[in-house]
Amino acid sequence: MIDQEKVKQAVRLLLEGIGEDVEREGLAETPDRIARMYEELYGGMDEDAGEHLKKTFTVADNEMVVEKDITFYSTCEHHLLPFYGKAHVAYIPDGKVVGLSKLARTVEVYARRLQLQEQLTGQIADALMEHLNPKGVLVMIEAEHMCMTMRGIKKPGSKTVSIAKRGVFKEDTELSNLFFQMIK
Numbered sequence: 358m359i360d361q362e363k364v365k366q367a368v369r370l371l372l373e374g375i376g377e378d379v380e381r382e383g384l385a386e387t388p389d390r391i392a393r394m395y396e397e398l399y400g401g402m403d404e405d406a407g408e409h410l411k412k413t414f415t416v417a418d419n420e421m422v423v424e425k426d427i428t429f430y431s432t433c434e435h436h437l438l439p440f441y442g443k444a445h446v447a448y449i450p451d452g453k454v455v456g457l458s459k460l461a462r463t464v465e466v467y468a469r470r471l472q473l474q475e476q477l478t479g480q481i482a483d484a485l486m487e488h489l490n491p492k493g494v495l496v497m498i499e500a501e502h503m504c505m506t507m508r509g510i511k512k513p514g515s516k517t518v519s520i521a522k523r524g525v526f527k528e529d530t531e532l533s534n535l536f537f538q539m540i541k
């Protein structure tokens with residue numbers, strides 16, 4: 358739960374800290390705007406992926422399902438700057454599947470928090486394993502980190518690619534190769 362008052366106070370202090378006039382017209386409402394914006398950016402902290410993954414459908418065919426190019430925006434916990442890109446989520450069902458939108462909802466639950474990309478990737482994979490009990494899960498994320506592009510090392514266009522494999526994907530390289538073909 359976001360403590361709106363605390364965030365507003367902190368933003369005022371931050372603005373003073375960088376030498377701004379917190380009373381000037383353009384900034385007067387900024388603490389309030391940011392506090393409201395954080396409800397959205399960090400809304401995943403109050404959400405449980407299990408809620409989105411509890412309704413399942415029975416299937417006879419246990420072939421790989423891939424939801425690719427799921428756009429997401431997250432926030433790097435080191436610099437509080439955005440990192441954003443695409444998540445590709447694959448799983449091999451074991452008799453039950455979930456509604457397709459729920460895969461993107463699971464990505465959102467974990468993206469809308471302070472994150473590290475590797476941790477985000479792993480949390481999505483673990484949530485699907487826990488709630489769907491599939492034969493395997495593979496999550497791949499490709500993202501641009503603004504802390505790498507607009508500041509510091511300044512490498513615009515550089516991408517960080519991370520994967521998390523669970524279950525049968527850990528052993529079976531053919532399955533992983535099929536995934537890589539499917540997301541091309």
Ligand SMILES: Nc1nc2c(ncn2[C@@H]2O[C@H](COP(=O)(O)OP(=O)(O)OP(=O)(O)O)[C@@H](O)[C@H]2O)c(=O)[nH]1
Pocket residue numbers: 433434435472473474475502504505509510
């Ligand atoms: N592994 C990982 N590192 C990240 C992620 N987001 C940002 N970082 C890195 O976190 C590191 C923090 O390094 P520090 O040396 O503590 O901070 P810094 O002085 O601001 O580092 P520079 O970015 O190199 O200027 C940097 O190398 C960032 O590139 C992420 O999602 N995963």
Ligand SMILES: [Zn+2]
Pocket residue numbers: 433434435436437438502504505
């Ligand atoms: Zn960063």
